[in-house]
Structure formats: C-alpha cells, structure tokens
Amino acid sequence: HNDKVSCVAVSRSGRYVASGQITHMGFQADICVFEFDTRKLVHRMILHKVKVQSLAFSADEQFLASVGGQDDNTLVVWDLESGRPLCGGPASNELSLCIAFFNNSSDKLITGGHGVLRVWDVDFENRKINPTDVNVGQTRREFRNIVVEAHDRYAYVGTTSGDVVCIQLQGPKNLKMSGPQKKYNGGILCSTLNEDGDVLVGTGGGEVVLLSKIDLHVIKSVAVQGAVTSISALGEHYFVGTGKSNVYYLNAHTFKEELRQTCHYDGINDVVFPAGYSEVFATCSANDIRVWNANTSAELLRIQVGTLEANCIQFTKDGKAILSGWSDGKVRAFGPQSGKLIYVIHDAHKLGGMKRVSGSHTGVTALCVDNANQRIVTGGADGEVRVWRVSAFAQKMEAAMKEHKATINAVAILSDDSEVISASDDGSCILWDLQRFVRRSIMYSQTYFKAASYFVDESQLLTTGSDKKITYWDAIDGNPIRELEGSKIGEISSVDIASDGETFVTGGGDKLVKLWNYDEGSVMAVGVGHSSNITKVKVSPDGRRIVSVGDEGAIMLWSLDQQ
Template sequence: MSGDTEDCPQLELEVVIGFNGHVFSGMVAHPDREHLIYCLGCNVIIKSLLTNKKDILYGHTNNVSCVTVSKSGRYVASGQVTFMGFKADVIIWDFSKKCIHARLQLHKAKVEAIAFSPRDKYLVTLGGQDDSTVVVWNVETKEAICGSPASAHSAGHCLTVQFCNNTDDVFASAGCGTIRVWELDLANRKIRATECQTGQLKRIVKCIEIQHDDAYFYCGTTSGDILKVNMKTRLLNSFGPVKQKFIKGVIAMKVLKTGDLLVGSGDGILTLCSESNFKTLKQVQLEGGVTSVTLRGEGQQFFVGTEASQIYRFNYVDFKEKLIVTSHSSAVWDVAFPYGSSELFATCSENNIRVWHTETSKEMLRISVPNMTCNAISFTPDGKSIMSAWSDGKIRGFTPETGQLKLTVHNAHTIGVTAIAITRDNSRIVSGGGEGQVRVWEILADSHSLLETMKEHKASINCIKIKSNDKECVTASSDGACVIWDLVRFVRNQMVLANTLFKTVCYHPEEYQIITSGTDRKIAYWEVYDGSAIRMLEGSLSGAINGMHITLDGKHFVTGGDDKLVKLWAYENGEMTHVGIGHSGSITSLKICPNSKFIISTSKDGGVLRWRYPQPVH
C-alpha cells in the first residue's frame, strides 16, 4: 500500500488554532462585518466572527506574505514568498465561492504588498526587494495591464502600496527612500509616477493610509513618526509627533471616520492620535509588536494583530482590548494529553508550553521560559505534573493547574533534552538528548537522582516510549537505530537498524511489535522479541514522517510529516483509511485523544489543528 491519497475519504477538520502575526497587514476585516481574513503559513484563513467557524483557502505553494480584501468584499487577494529565481504567485479568491478566481504570476521571490482599487476593477501588486516592480492587473480579465520599476533608483526598495478611496486611477507607494503617487493611463497601458518631495527628511515607510476624501495620505515610518503628504501637490504637509515618537516604528495604521488615526507600533502599543498634530489621545499596551490594524465597518469596532500571534478586539468608545485569538508564534514541537483524559491537551514551542481545552480550543494556561525551546512534553500518569524537555539541557516539571515550577533537573543532557517519557508508577523519567545519550532519573517528593546513563546511540534521540510494565522502553534516533532497552538491568535488549533518521516510534498496545517511521518515508513494523522486520509501508510520497500515534485498541494509527497530511491507517492490513488536508507547514507531532473523538496535530508554522476522528472506522 502506498501513501497515495487520491481516493481516500477525508478527515473532517473542526478547529484551526493559528495566526501568523509576523506578516505586516496580514489580517483584514471583511466589509460584511462578519468575517476576519488572515494568513497562517501557506494558507489563508476566513474566520466567522459570529460562529467562530473557519474556512481555509488552499492554493499557495509557500508562506503567504500579504493579504487584502476588495471594498465590495467580492474578492480576497493574497501574495506569497518563494525561492530565488522562482515566480511568486498572487491569488485572487472569489470570497463567496471560496475558490480561486485568478492566479497571477509575474513577480520574483516575494510579493511585498497588494491593494484593490475602490470599485474592484484593478489590483496593484508590489514585488519584494529582488523584484522591485509595481504591476497593475485587470481583475475581470485576469491580465496585467502595465508595470514599472517601483523606485527611481536601485537602492530604493518599496514596502507598501495603497489605492485611493474614490478613484480607480490613482494609488500611492512608499518604502526605503521613496514615496510616490501613481496615475494609471489606461489608454496607453502605462502608469506614471510622481516622486513626493519631503525636503531633508529621509525615512523608511512601512505603511500608508489615505484619507477618506483622498486629499492627504499618511506614511508610517520605521523612525517612529508619521508623514502627512498632500495627494495633489505631492508635497510634505507636516510630520510628527516631534517629541514622543512611536518606539520601534509605526508598523500599521488606520484612518477613522473622525479623521483621527489608529497607530500600531513595533513595541506593542496601540495609540489613538489626532490627525492635526499626532498628539496621543488614548493608548493601550499589547503583547508583541503590532503588525495589523483593521476596522470592522465604520470603525466602531476594530481588530489588532500582533507578532505574538494574538488577535485583539476593541470597541472605539471604551478603547479596551479583548483577546479573541491566541496561538503559537513559532513551530509547535509536541502535543500531549493527560493519561486517560481527553478534556485538555498541552502543546510546546519556543519560549512556552500551553494548555488548551479540547472542546472549545481555548487557551487555559501558558507557561513561559524565555529564550528557550521546549522540544517535548509529557503528563505524568497521575496528572499532577507536566514534564518538559528543553533546549538548555534541563528537564522542567510544572503543575498543570497553575504552571508553577516544581522540578528542575539541571544539566540533564549536554546538547539539549530532545525526548522525554515517564513511567506508569510516576517514579522515573527516561530522557534523551541531542548527544545521543538515554538517561533514567528517579523522581522523589522533593529531589531527583540519576539512576543510569545508557550509551548506544550516536545522534539525537527523537522519541521515547515506555512499555506498560515500566520494565522496557524503546528509543528512536537520528543515527538510524531504534534500541529496545531493559529498564531493570539498563542494557540493550534489541536493536533495529534502517537507512533512515528515525523520527518516531510506537508500541502496539499488545507490546509484541513496534512501528517506526522517519526520513525514508517508510512505516516499518518490527518484532520486539528479536528485532526482525515484519512489514514495510510506503508512508508518504514526499518528505519525512515526523509524528505517529496508535489507538488504545491497536486497530488504527495516525501519521503526519513534511507532506503536511494527516493520515489514518488500519494496523492489521496497512491500508490508509482517511487523509486530513489542512496544515500549511510540516506536521511535527500528532495524538489521538484517549476517548478517540479527536486527533490533534501540530506543525512548524505554529498551527494546532483538531480533526474529528471518524466513527466508526472500518
């Protein structure tokens, strides 16, 4: 049986936890006031503000770099990054049908910014630093009308573009050493640019906002001030604030109907300031630098996205933030359920561990360890601790209710702790490190001691599983070996070898077989008794298999990896029964919850997805 997914029934994707807060202006509110549109990896997410339901737009081949919506709401457009020498796609989506209206290919390496004209006639796209061109497209015919270098000199690099509110023929662009107003000459298929004069001021502009009557436009700069430019004369009108500049630059802006400005800065402060002298009227500190500000309707309500991958909702009147979306801002490396409970699950990534409520997908607890990466987590079988493996070589134990640190094993491994498992009697931890050592620790009420160090592996330990009687464990390593260890005598019982970097291993519940997978894309069944190979399946057509988990009855197991697909397999015959399409980054880990209602999978783009486990699986 191969990893071909063509004819497989699909797993039902129920919940997507994830938002890429690093993309500037990577979140926009739909004009219908009912949807929020934002990017996660190479997908575009449409989230209903009323039901919380999420639709995913698939089509990009790499990470989405910008997203926008047309004034009528009929179209959504998104651009992506790609590799040097390759074309970076712009996709125009039909919002109501949730399908591709047009795929536009001209820019190289990256699409920096995009904007629709007010009557949905045109889309202007801006290439990244390696492309540096402005192209105007006809939305209906899906063809390029004209293009031009974005800046007058090669050192100039354009970062943002914005159409006027009342005419389809004029737009503004700005960036490093350039602020321009463009006029479209449709008859001659040309765009003509006029450089705006700013005198002695030299600024790098990150965002543009145009007044509702198109008289002036504002440029938010990395220097932390705002330039006000006359649209007709192309001259600098004023700039400010002069004294209290916005720290870490002005990253996102929105003009309100009152004329006042919402300003999001790189230090995480959202400011309401007056349009006349840029004086601060109200201010709120958020977590992570502000990267997106978008208005719902007229602006009585608005949404703010930050680099910490959080989305806040504000009401204009009280100017108080309400956190509505939280997610990991970097790769999620592991997921774990408490022993025998499906109510909660934990995930880990750089800087933190998070505990989620399974049914509601709400974040219940966040445990932060700054500047460290948590590589693996496991609940103790008694449910009283979350044990975690960290890049600084420490094992840390936390209480799942409060997140309080209750155990630290210093210098557990020299090149970081990469895998961890706990015995059923809660008395021992088996840990693996980047240097290839497997260590067994005894955990007492207020102390711990090293029982044994087992040295067979030559590379990092990627997965550890302990047999239910606590007398044996299996370790999977990047050295191409899986070792079955005797935890009574601390010696090797058996070793299986393959031409692969083993990423994951599971005991069958009856514990007479193990299944492994890794970079060779194979799923292998092995006999525990003598280490002999029983069966080999083609697990994936592209990329490593990084995660695997088996059901309690042993009839099915799930896999996930670099092909971004969640696959459900029948153990007995090795047939793939279901496939889950939804991840936009490589899958790092996945678990079936103990009551077999859901599958939780995590990925390198920071996404955490919940799938409905098919009932019954035949």
C-alpha cells in the same frame, strides 16, 4: 501557493482576498485572487519575479494593484474581471514597499518605499501609468504603509523611523506634517483610520496608538504583547494582530485590550493528552508550554521559562504534573492547573550532541513516564537514555544507558514498566530492560529514526524516520515484519497508534496528516492544512480526534467522527 505568502489584501466589501508569495531566484511569483464566500480561486496572476511586495484593491473592486520585490520593483494594475494586466512599469529607482488606491477614483494610487513617495495616474485608454513624485523636502524616511483619508485630500504614511508623515494629495504633492514628536521603537508597522478620520497605528514595540488627524499628536495608546502587525477598525471597536500570534479586541472609547485569540508564534515541538482524558491537551514550543481546551480551542494555561526551548512534554499518569525537557539540559515539572514549578532535575543531559543532525534539538530531547508515577525515562542530544526515580522532594538518577551515538528522538515505555524503547538519529532503536538496565535487543535501519510507538497489545512496534518509511517490528526479537511507504517527498517525523489499535496516524515533511488502517497498511484519510513540516501528531484517548502541530506554529484538530 507553493512557497511563503508575502502579502495579503482584502477588498472593501470583503468579496475578494488577494495574496502574493515569495519564490526562488529567477522564478515568477504568483498572485492569487480568491472569492471569500465560496473560498474558490478566481485568478492566478503571474508577472512579478521572485517576490510580490504589496497588494491593494481599488475602492470599486474593479482593479488590483501590485508591487514587486527588490528583484522586480514594478508596479502593475490588473483587471479583476479578466485577471489580466492592464498596465505597468518600474515603480521607482528605489525599492517600493507599500501601495494604496485613492478612495474616490480608481485611476489614482500612491506608492511608498525607500525614501520615495509617488502618486500615480492610470491612463486606461493608452494603458500607461504616469508618476508624480511627492516633495518631502529634507525628510529621509523608509515608508512602510499608507492609508488615504476618505476625501482623498491627505495620505498618512507610516515609517520605520517610528513616526507618521502626512502628505497633501490635492494640488501640489507636498509633505504637510509629521508626528508624533516622540518616535516609536520598531517603527510603524500598520495603520488605519477610525470613523472620525483619526489615525490608528501599530508599532514594532507593541503599542497601539491613536493619533489626531489635525496635528498627529497622541490621543490614546495601549501596550500589547508582540509587535503590532495588523489593525482592523470596525465601528466602535478594533481588532489588533501581533507578531506573537495574539489577536486583541480593543474598545474604541476606553482603549482597553482583551485577548481574543492566541497561539504559538514559533515552531511547536510536541503535543500530548493526559492519560485517558481527551478534553485538554498540552503543546510546547520556544519559550513556553500551553494547555488548551480541546473543545473550544481556548488557552487554559501558559508556562514560560525565559528564552529556553521546550523540546518535549508529558503528563504524569495521575495527571498531577506536566513534565518537560528543555534545551538547557534540565527536566522541569509543573502543576497542570497552577503552572507552578514543582521540581527541576538539573543537568539531566549534556547540552552538546555527539553526532547532531542539522537543526535538531539540544539538551533533553525525549521523555516518558512510567505507569506508577515513580520513574521518568529521558533521552538527550548526548545520546544517553537515563532513568530517574522522582518525587516532589527528591529526584535521583537510577541508571544511565550509553549505547546510542546520536540524538535520541523518542522514548516509549511498556505498560508493566519493564521495558523502554529509544529511537535515535544514529539509525538504531534499542529495547532496554528497566530492571537490569541493559540492552534487550537492537534494531538497525538506514535512516534517522524520528518516532517509535508500541502497538496496543505491545507485541509489535511502529517506527518512522528520514527514509520516508513506516516499519512494523516484532517487539520480542526486534525483527522487521513489514515496511510501508509512508511518504514520497518528506521524512515522517511522528507516529501515534489509536487506543483501539485499528488505526494509526503519521505526519512529517510532506505537510500531510495521514490516517492509516493498521492491519491493512492502507491510507484511510489525508488531512491537508499545514504549511510547514508537521512535528508531532496525537490521537486523543477517546479516538475521536487527531491533533497535529507543525514548524509554522499551527495547531490543527481533525475530527474522526465522520471517517
């Protein structure tokens, strides 16, 4: 796909996976059908305009049905063998949101949307589809998801009002009943049937509810974190996915939930390893900081601070604290195992920026720690670089260095703690003397500087920015040494040099992780996987893996063992 994926469907045997996308006004939206075992694209189907709203496979896996979005609103039935459309037509006068095939006949399906439910008979010989409107009486609902029971007698339809409507499919197409009496907040977002035919639904308020097939009363319910966006029933247990990027395992008998998989549900701003230790790493995002096991990808610790956004994080060199810069202008230090707050530096930076780039962060935007664990250097949206002398008992500002005219995006410190570099959106990088707190040298370029990193022997610097270039600088006099074209299509937002100095890694707006040879300036490997801008890349201290994080909330680990 070349844009956001709007819907996904899996065939009954698991052989096929179909996905639809959103595209720009006036363009056609693709449907991609993949063979799951081989992970290969089988068909690319192009007919709908702007958006594919919903997809469904027939039970015998011969056909795929698709419904277009608001600008299209057509129903199309596709032949899966040839990938060609068999028949189609307008879905309804109102917007259609969901679709489902009957279980025992591939020529019948049902669609639902804004106030309308329709049962369709597909005439394959004449290549026509004939609708029958379901009589729902005075009931006015927006229908979001449909599940058909095993014998095709009834369909259970989830609504945005927070209840489930049962429809009779044999004989006259009428509303049979609705329930439960107490409607759920956030509506019914997903539904499926268990082995007994009872209806399992997920709500926008974060509840998984089992409803009786007889009268739709509540049998069991359990609360999870985040709106329930998907449910899959598998024999004696269920898997539940939520809008907060959590996957739960749910026992069918006890209805006890168990968190199996989790990740950030918003863009990730930073990733960092502890000094000299590659087994764990930390990431930060809107609302939280998380510490991960690098080998198992398991979450070890989660630190949440209200509705604030963590812009940057750093481990102290002794590993006894996680330092973090936040959107409210404060620096917070936490215990790396307990997650408890150790201290807060209030008003470390002003909230407002001087000259802010659209979408850039507020408050504390960059952070680094000296090697003696005595001082912190911070950069902010106010364009200031500040030096703090810290302990668990007192945090005192030593200096505020004011020269940048825009947000500071990165700070890095020399190993002898005598100098720090700051990279800013104002098109300058400044080397600061940490004894006298004055400028040593300054580097200008026609770019928003996004990242800066010292080479291993600290004789050179690497910078990246919005001009898509990677620049080598002399760390003594601040003159450029050479320039590489880092990307053709997007800014480079992050750079990190491996501990042996032979390679470095970059990531940015082109969504590619690139491994470079430092001396030759050539690309050694390219990692494709992110679906949005890469915000940070880091090489582990042992040089065996790269971790990259992005705006879509993904954390990706890349092995460097087989280069």
